[in-house]
Each structure stands twice: as C-alpha cells, then as structure tokens.
Amino acid sequence: MTARADLVSHRESMPESRRRSALRRKEAIVGYLFILPALIGLILFYVLPTLRAAQISMTSWNLMRPAKWVGFENYTKLWADGQFWDSMWITLLYVMYNIPVQTALGLLIAVLADRLAKSVTFRAVIIAPYLISNVVAGLVWLLMLDPLIGVTNSFLGLIGIGPQAFLSSPDQSLVSVAAISIWRHVGFTALLFYAGLQSIPRDLYEAARLDGASEFAMFRLITLPLLRPVLVFVLVTSVVGSFQIFDVIAVTTQGGPADSTRAVLWYIYENAFKFSRMGYASAMSMVLFVILILVTLLQMRLLRGDQSDLG
Amino acid sequence: MSGLELTDVNKLYGDAHVIHDVNLSVEPGEFCVFVGPSGCGKSTLLRMIAGLEDISQGTLEIGGREVNDVDPSKRGVAMVFQSYALYPHLSVRENLGFGLRFDKTPKDEIDRRVGAAAKTLQLDHLLERKPKALSGGQRQRVAIGRAIVRKPEVFLFDEPLSNLDAELRVNMRVEIARLHKELGATIVYVTHDQVEAMTLADKIVVLRAGRIEQVGRPLDLYDDPDNIFIAGFIGSPRMNFLPGTVSEASGNAVQVRLDSLSAEPITLHLKDALSVGDTVTVGIRPEHLSQDGPAQIRLTTDIVEHLGGESYVYAHDDGGTRLVMKLGDAREVRPGGQQITAGFDPARAYLFDADGNRCR
Numbered sequence: 249m250t251a252r253a254d255l256v257s258h259r260e261s262m263p264e265s266r267r268r269s270a271l272r273r274k275e276a277i278v279g280y281l282f283i284l285p286a287l288i289g290l291i292l293f294y295v296l297p298t299l300r301a302a303q304i305s306m307t308s309w310n311l312m313r314p315a316k317w318v319g320f321e322n323y324t325k326l327w328a329d330g331q332f333w334d335s336m337w338i339t340l341l342y343v344m345y346n347i348p349v350q351t352a353l354g355l356l357i358a359v360l361a362d363r364l365a366k367s368v369t370f371r372a373v374i375i376a377p378y379l380i381s382n383v384v385a386g387l388v389w390l391l392m393l394d395p396l397i398g399v400t401n402s403f404l405g406l407i408g409i410g411p412q413a414f415l416s417s418p419d420q421s422l423v424s425v426a427a428i429s430i431w432r433h434v435g436f437t438a439l440l441f442y443a444g445l446q447s448i449p450r451d452l453y454e455a456a457r458l459d460g461a462s463e464f465a466m467f468r469l470i471t472l473p474l475l476r477p478v479l480v481f482v483l484v485t486s487v488v489g490s491f492q493i494f495d496v497i498a499v500t501t502q503g504g505p506a507d508s509t510r511a512v513l514w515y516i517y518e519n520a521f522k523f524s525r526m527g528y529a530s531a532m533s534m535v536l537f538v539i540l541i542l543v544t545l546l547q548m549r550l551l552r553g554d555q556s557d558l559g
Numbered sequence: 560m561s562g563l564e565l566t567d568v569n570k571l572y573g574d575a576h577v578i579h580d581v582n583l584s585v586e587p588g589e590f591c592v593f594v595g596p597s598g599c600g601k602s603t604l605l606r607m608i609a610g611l612e613d614i615s616q617g618t619l620e621i622g623g624r625e626v627n628d629v630d631p632s633k634r635g636v637a638m639v640f641q642s643y644a645l646y647p648h649l650s651v652r653e654n655l656g657f658g659l660r661f662d663k664t665p666k667d668e669i670d671r672r673v674g675a676a677a678k679t680l681q682l683d684h685l686l687e688r689k690p691k692a693l694s695g696g697q698r699q700r701v702a703i704g705r706a707i708v709r710k711p712e713v714f715l716f717d718e719p720l721s722n723l724d725a726e727l728r729v730n731m732r733v734e735i736a737r738l739h740k741e742l743g744a745t746i747v748y749v750t751h752d753q754v755e756a757m758t759l760a761d762k763i764v765v766l767r768a769g770r771i772e773q774v775g776r777p778l779d780l781y782d783d784p785d786n787i788f789i790a791g792f793i794g795s796p797r798m799n800f801l802p803g804t805v806s807e808a809s810g811n812a813v814q815v816r817l818d819s820l821s822a823e824p825i826t827l828h829l830k831d832a833l834s835v836g837d838t839v840t841v842g843i844r845p846e847h848l849s850q851d852g853p854a855q856i857r858l859t860t861d862i863v864e865h866l867g868g869e870s871y872v873y874a875h876d877d878g879g880t881r882l883v884m885k886l887g888d889a890r891e892v893r894p895g896g897q898q899i900t901a902g903f904d905p906a907r908a909y910l911f912d913a914d915g916n917r918c919r
Contacts, residue, residue: 454611455644459658459709460632469657473648557648557689 298537305530315527322531332532334507335515338422342511343490345426350486351479353430354437359467361438362445371442374435382432386499389428390415415500418508425509428496433489437482444478445471447558474558480551484544491540512536561622561635561712562587562745563608568617570603570769577603578769581617585713585747585762590739593749594756595766596792601749602717604766608747609638609715622712632661637706638715641722643698645690651677651701652686658709669708676704679741696727703738716748720755732758753793757781765789787915790842796871798842798909799882805837815839815910817856818878825854825905831918839918842909845871845885852902858882863894874899 305322309315326332361370377385392398393414401411414424448471456466472479494513497503503510503518510518512532520529548554563585570578578600585591593601606612608619610631618625626634637658645654655673664672677683680700690698699719706714719735720728736759739746750756756763757777765772765780765788773785777793784790790798806824807814813833816824825841833839858874861881870889875881884901886892892899910918 449642449644451640451642451644452646455638455640455646455705456657457611458609458631458636458638460630460661462661465661470646557691 301530301533301537304527305534307527309526310524311526312524318527322528323535325528326531326535331510332512332515335510335512338507338509339491339493339511339513342422342426342493342509343487345423346429346490346493347483347486349426350430350434350437351482353434354482355441355475357434357438358441358445359471361442363463371439375439376435377432378436380432382495383499385428385432386496389424389431390500393424416505418506421501421505421508425493425496425500428500429490429493433486437486440478440482441475444475448474476551477556480547483551484547487543487547488540491536491543562589563622563713563747564618564620565604565608566618566620568604568607568619569615570600570607570612571615576769578607578615581771583764583771583774585745587745588743590746590748590759590761591764592756592760592762593747593764593766594751594753594792595772597751598768599766600769601751601766603769605638605715605717605747605749608713609636610634635712636715637709637711637713638717639699639702639706639719641718643690643702643722645698645701645705647690650687650689651682651693654690654701655682655686655704655708658705672708672710673704676707679707679738680704695723696731699723699731700734703735707738707742712745714744714746716746718749718751720750721752728755735759754795757793763793765792784909785917787840787842787911787917790909790911790917794844796845796883796885798844799848800911801841801843801880801882803839803841805833805835805839808833808835813910815841817841823854825908827905827908827910829910829918831912833912833918838913840911840915842911843882843903843907845883847907848882848884848901848903849886850900850902852904854903854905856882856901856903858899858901860892860894860897860899863889863892865889872899874901 304315306317306319307315308318308321357374361367361374380388392400395401395411395413395416398414400414404410404412413420415421452470452474453466456470461469492513493511494517497509497511497514498517501509503514513536516529516532516536519525519532565581565583568578568581569576581604583591593604595601603612607614608621610626610629614627619627621634621636646657649657652673655676656669659669659672673686674683677686680703682697682700682704685693685697685701690701693701699722702719716735720731723731732755735748738744739759748755748759760777762774763777763780764774767788773780773789775783780789780793784793787800791800802818803815804818805813806816811830812826812828814824814826856876858876860872860874862873864871864873868887870886870892872884872886872889872892873881874884882901912918
C-alpha cells in the first residue's frame with residue numbers, strides 16, 4: 249500500500265466528528281497565525297508596559313536609586329491626595345465640555361453633508377485639522393488666542409465683544425483647551441458619522457417621506473437609532489481620548505493658570521518627570537486605567553454598542 | 560379609489576432625457592403593470608408618481624387633482640419598495656403604524672388599523688418581532704401591510720417580488736392578486752418579469768428607453784403586438800424570429816421567402832401594402848410550431864427541456880438560425896443532432912417590416 253492510500257484509508261477509518269475537529273484545529277492554527285503580528289505588537293507595546301507599570305506602582309523609585317518595594321503604599325497615599333482628585337475633577341470637566349459639543353457638532357456636520365452636499369472637497373476641508381498634530385494645533389491656537397496679539401480678540405472686537413484672556417484666565421483656560429481639541433477632532437468625528445450614515449439604506453428615508461415624516465422626525469426616528477453603533481464607537485474613543493488630554497495642555501498652559509488645566513495626565517507627568525516619583529505616577533496611571541475600562545464598559549452596556557439593527 | 564392620469568410626462572436629468580411624452584390613464588380599481596427591460600424607465604416613472612422624483616414636464620393627476628407639486632405624503636399614494644424598506648430597529652407593529660403617527664391618527668385607530676392589516680396578511684403572531692427575525696415572504700407582507708394601513712388612493716409596487724425565491728414569488732403573486740380583489744385598490748406595479756405582468760395585470764404598459772411601446776390587456780399584447788419588441792418581450796419562451804424577403808405581392812396576399820431556412824415560401828394575407836424585395840421578419844410563437852403544419856422547416860435538435868406536462872425543443876437549421884418549439888409531449892425527441900421537421904400555419908405567423916413594426 250502506498251503512503252497516499254494509507255492516508256486515505258486512515259482518513260476513511262476516522263469517525264466524521266474527529267475528522268471535522270481536526271479540520272477545525274487546522275483552521276484555528278491558520279487564524280492564529282494571521283493575528284500573530286498584531287498580537288505580538290499588543291503584547292510588546294500594551295500588555296507588558298501595563299504589567300510593568302503595575303509592578304512599578306508597588307515601588308518607590310526616583311530613577312536614580314534602585315526601586316524599593318512598598319506594596320500598596322502609593323495607592324493609600326493617592327487616596328488621600330487632594331491634588332490627584334482635583335486633577336481628576338478637572339479632567340472630568342474637560343470631558344464634559346469636550347464630548348457633548350464635539351459629538352453634537354460632528355453629527356450635525358455629517359447629517360448636513362449627507363443630506364445637502366455630498367462634496368468631496370467639503371469632506372477634505374473638515375478633516376484637515378485632524379491631519380495637524382496636537383502640538384502644532386496647540387501652538388497655532390496659543391498665538392490665535394493670545395490676549396494681546398491674537399486674531400481671535402480682533403474678530404471678537406469686530407462684533408463688539410471686548411478682549412478675552414482665554415488661556416491666561418483660570419476661568420476660561422479649560423474651556424479654551426476644550427475648544428482647541430474640539431476644533432481639531434470635530435472633522436474626524438463628522439467623517440466617522442458620515443461613513444455611518446452611508447450604511448443606512450436610502451429607501452428608509454424615501455419610505456418615511458411618503459409617510460409624511462419631517463426631516464427632524466427622520467433624524468430622530470431613523471438616523472439616530474441606526475447610527476447607534478457608530479455613536480458608541482465615537483463616544484468610547486473620544487471619551488477615552490479626552491481623559492488622556494496632555495499635549496495641548498503641555499504646549500499651551502502647562503497645567504496653569506493657577507492649576508486650572510492640571511488634568512490628570514499632566515499631574516502624572518509632573519510626578520514622574522518633574523518630581524521623579526515613578527512609583528506614585530505609575531499608581532495614578534493604574535487608577536486611570538481602571539477608571540477608563542469601567543467608563544468604556546458602562547458606555548458599551550448603556551448604548552448596546554455590540555448590537556446593530558442594520559444587516 | 561381613484562385613478563390616475565399622466566399627460567405628456569417627461570423626465571430630464573440635465574441633458575439626459577429619460578422619460579419621453581408619457582400619456583397614460585389608469586382607471587379607479589385597475590391593476591396596471593409597468594413592464595420593460597432594465598433601464599427602460601419604469602421605476603423612474605413610478606417614483607415620479609410617488610413624488611420621489613420631480614416631473615420635468617407634463618402633468619400628473621391622482622383622483623382628478625393635479626399633484627405635480629404636492630408633497631409625496633399628501634398625494635394619497637403608498638409605496639412598497641423592492642427592498643421592503645422596513646425600519647430595522649422597529650417591531651412589525653411599529654413598522655405597520657409608522658406612517659400613521661405623522662397625520663395625528665389617534666392611538667386607538669392606529670391599533671385598530673394595524674390589527675386589521677396584520678389579520679389580512681396573517682401577521683398577527685409576528686407583531687412584536689423585528690424585521691431581522693422575519694423570512695423574506697413575511698417581510699414582504701409587512702411592507703404591503705404598511706401600505707394598507709395608510710388607506711391610500713393608489714398603491715405603488717416597485718418590483719416587490721424580485722428578492723424572493725421562485726416558490727415564494729408564486730405564492731406572493733397570488734396573495735397580491737387576492738389583495739387587489741379584496742381591497743378593490745388602484746395599483747401601479749413595476750416589474751421586469753413578464754410572467755408577473757401577464758398574471759396580475761388588468762392593463763400592461765410596456766416601456767422601452769423611456770417610451771411607452773404599447774398599452775393593453777395582457778392577452779391583447781400577447782395576441783396582437785404592435786411591434787417586434789413587444790412580440791419578443793411578451794411570452795415565454797420568446798417568439799421565434801425568422802428573417803425573410805417578400806418574393807411576391809399581389810392584392811392583400813404576400814409571399815415571403817424565409818432567408819436562412821430550408822422551407823418553401825409562405826403566403827400571408829395582410830391589409831398593409833408590401834413590395835417585392837422588402838426585408839421582413841416572420842414571428843412564430845413556440846407553441847405555434849408543431850411537428851406537422853402547412854409550412855415545413857427542417858431542423859436539427861440541440862437541447863430538449865421536459866417540464867412534465869410540456870417540453871421545449873431548442874433546435875437550429877442548416878443556416879444557423881435557432882428556434883424553440885413548445886410541444887405537449889417530446890419524449891421521442893432526442894437532444895443533440897436529431898433531424899426533425901417543424902411545421903406551422905402561416906395564418907398564425909406575425910410579420911414585421913424592416914423597422915420592426917407589425918404588418919397587419
């Protein structure tokens with residue numbers, strides 16, 4: 249008997265269920281091979297640093313001397329650190345300024361672009377700010393919002409509004425930072441919504457039009473419910489992104505004036521690289537990490553992010 | 560129920576003229592089917608009636624009222640879309656009642672009408688389901704139900720059965736015919752399937768390249784087509800077309816020599832005058848070809864399709880012209896190379912001039 253005939257007879261003698269599970273195992277191996285490069289990246293750049301940060305958070309380490317194991321001491325210290333909770337509050341305020349406006353504005357732009365002008369130029373223009381880095385956007389706006397030489401005050405002057413301090417005022421600085429972020433991200437958000445709108449069949453709107461639905465009724469009863477998966481994606485990514493606001497603050501206010509823009513990531517950065525408290529900074533990072541996971545899970549659960557009515 | 564009237568209706572998209580001078584009258588309660596090949600403008604015409612497309616020129620009247628500039632929702636029409644256009648996030652009940660919430664229909668009345676439509680269409684047990692959980696036929700019934708609850712003057716159907724499998728299509732065809740009878744509704748129905756058109760319509764409108772080619776009752780179009788396009792489009796399998804030349808013309812009798820077939824010239828009696836040498840096309844329906852008959856053609860078989868009660872024999876002659884015969888019983892006919900003789904009665908043949916117009 250040849251080897252091939254052997255194989256065939258062996259296969260024939262295998263029960264159907266075993267043959268199928270062997271095939272499935274083979275397919276699974278191919279599947280794992282496909283995701284292997286991404287898996288390696290994830291482990292190297294996300295999982296290992298996270299584990300390392302968790303380890304450092306249990307130590308006292310100033311980068312000069314070897315780390316000293318302190319257990320949960322950093323966490324108990326953090327619990328009593330008023331400045332940390334202040335920075336969390338500032339971050340939360342920033343998220344609350346940023347997300348509703350960015351989401352509503354992005355949705356409005358997307359719906360208008362979809363219903364009125366399906367222009368490629370328009371889409372290119374609205375996405376342009378997103379192509380600029382946060383640092384450059386921060387620098388440009390730092391100049392534009394300058395109370396003395398900035399163009400923003402000149403424009404406000406034209407409509408009779410007096411000069412504003414913007415980034416130099418403790419009352420306006422956080423709103424100004426949020427505005428810069430909105431300006432940079434709203435186009436991208438709009439583009440995500442615009443892409444989501446393309447997946448809603450046109451004839452649903454035609455059927456609604458025949459039923460006598462107004463544009464607003466169509467938006468409320470068709471667009472919004474069917475856009476839910478995109479909305480969840482936008483909310484989760486922008487909320488997580490907003491909690492991590494850093495570069496615009498680093499370029500424009502550096503946490504000031506009077507700590508009014510000291511968001512949590514800036515506070516972590518100060519502890520790690522200004523005061524060389526790596527263990528303490530890592531403990532704060534771990535707390536932020538857990539908070540973001542909880543926020544994401546909550547959003548997914550509340551908005552049924554894993555379910556789509558389409559398709 | 561109201562009828563509708565289209566007068567000199569045209570549609571232009573910029574320079575593209577897609578609907579040309581359509582004049583058509585649909586009587587109240589009539590089932591009118593627009594049929595034609597893809598891109599002939601039948602769906603565009605339907606959408607113009609619905610108000611989803613503007614009418615560039617001409618007038619549209621529904622129930623005697625000009626509605627060119629009337630909002631789609633105020634025209635008294637309801638439409639069933641090819642894709643069903645069901646709202647995927649709403650239940651069957653909410654889908655059925657969707658249109659009523661905008662004209663301030665009281666909730667009790669919405670419930671009553673939804674219940675009645677659900678009963679008519681046997682959807683009672685599916686009212687709480689989402690469209691995703693329905694079969695194709697059930698979705699189709701919900702789409703029809705959504706139109707029914709609005710009690711429109713005119714129902715518009717845009718290729719409603721094209722997404723269904725063959726068996727379901729036949730069932731739904733019967734269902735739609737039953738519904739038309741029950742409701743006595745005026746229906747304008749678009750399809751590219753001439754079987755649907757033949758079985759459902761009181762009146763068929765055949766369109767080609769944005770123009771009406773012929774309007775008439777199904778059997779009138781089948782028996783008395785105005786031109787070669789209608790003759791070929793209505794009827795399945797389609798009519799056989801044989802090129803020929805007028806070899807003799809005297810009085811109302813013409814003799815036609817069939818160019819590529821090894822057959823004797825045939826004599827036809829016509830009112831229209833033709834001259835010797837005129838190029839013509841002779842049309843013979845597959846069921847009018849049999850194994851005997853006054854005019855004889857010698858053929859070689861290619862394929863034989865046995866459908867049980869009847870058979871189709873696909874064959875060709877020495878010159879390569881292909882023909883199809885419909886026979887009651889073709890068990891003795893072998894596919895692939897058997898020599899057979901096809902006969903027909905010239906009185907049942909159709910004659911078309913060089914421009915494709917029917918010579919009567």
